[in-house]
Amino acid sequence: MTVAIARSLRKQLESRGISTLVLRDSDANLPVDQRAVFANADHAAIYIAVHASSAGHGVRVYTALLPYGEDDHGPFRSWTTAQRSALPLSQSTAAAVSGELQKRQVPVRTLTAPLRPLNNVIGPAIAIEVAPQAADVAQLMAPDYQELVTSAIATAIAANRDQLGGAP
């Protein structure tokens, strides 16, 4: 299901002229550290982690909850707090995504969360957790619902393209 939502998001982003790199395009698992390594090496304009859940309603948009301490040492970034300098941009992007979802009448919450690898990514990074709008879990599988959510995310990313910079 997560892969289906990620593919839908990729389609929506590319239809807006934004190139994408999907790190997990099958059920094969990629370690979280490796995902951050790919995102950092690729200088991605934004890293978006996609999750699906039957708990709760609507969409949750997360930004990193940074762990305690671990400051950078000279030119070396701390791995666990690599997100620190990009966090304001991650938060403004999360707010833009939430705004677009609200415009489409999708219940949405914006939260910080201790979700790896968000704190290991040096550029803007958000996570999306998609739940059904009501009690019907089958809605998660519905292409219409997935498209409603992913088109909102893609619209917000496209609108913030100038601020995000990088190579999306």
Next chain:
Amino acid sequence: MIPRHLAIAMVVLVAAALGLSVYAWHMRRSVVTVPAAAVDTRPLGPPVTGPVERVVLFVAHDEDGTLRPEAAQVPMPSGRQQRAEELLQALLSIYLDKSSPHVLAPGAEVRSVFLVDPGAAVIDLNSAFADKHRSGALVEELTVASLIHTVSANTQGLLKVKILVDGKERDTLAGHADLSSYYDVAAVNQLASELQPQ
């Protein structure tokens, strides 16, 4: 010649014996099919001594994904560490209750809490807590925020909290919530306010 009333009594007794046999056979089958409850091998600790105090627990509610402050009366020992353990035991008793607002797996336990100066706490969970925890970003975040915020709100001077499982480091609680680093108490306090009911 057997008197008629004795014959009737015999028939009734034989019928009753047959009925009881069938009933006993049925009961035996149903007892065999019910799995035996797991034996609770946890050692019984000494009863907690100390005055009952009013404390605030931060209880996760799955129905709306919120963290709500709830007052409770808990017998609190004098030691800081034991107090923190009692707070989490009280919290877990809510989660393990039949009417739990945020279900944890049976057998989930906080093994111990260590308070290490300056300002660090280590919460050690058992493997049943983590291995059988439901997977999901929000559901795991609610558990972590509930544990940390309950301890930090009732323990002065905490700056950072680490969560272990069976005394060992672990990457995530159930695939999402990060357990690899120390949690920043100030950041979790901010998260707790985000998770308050609107």
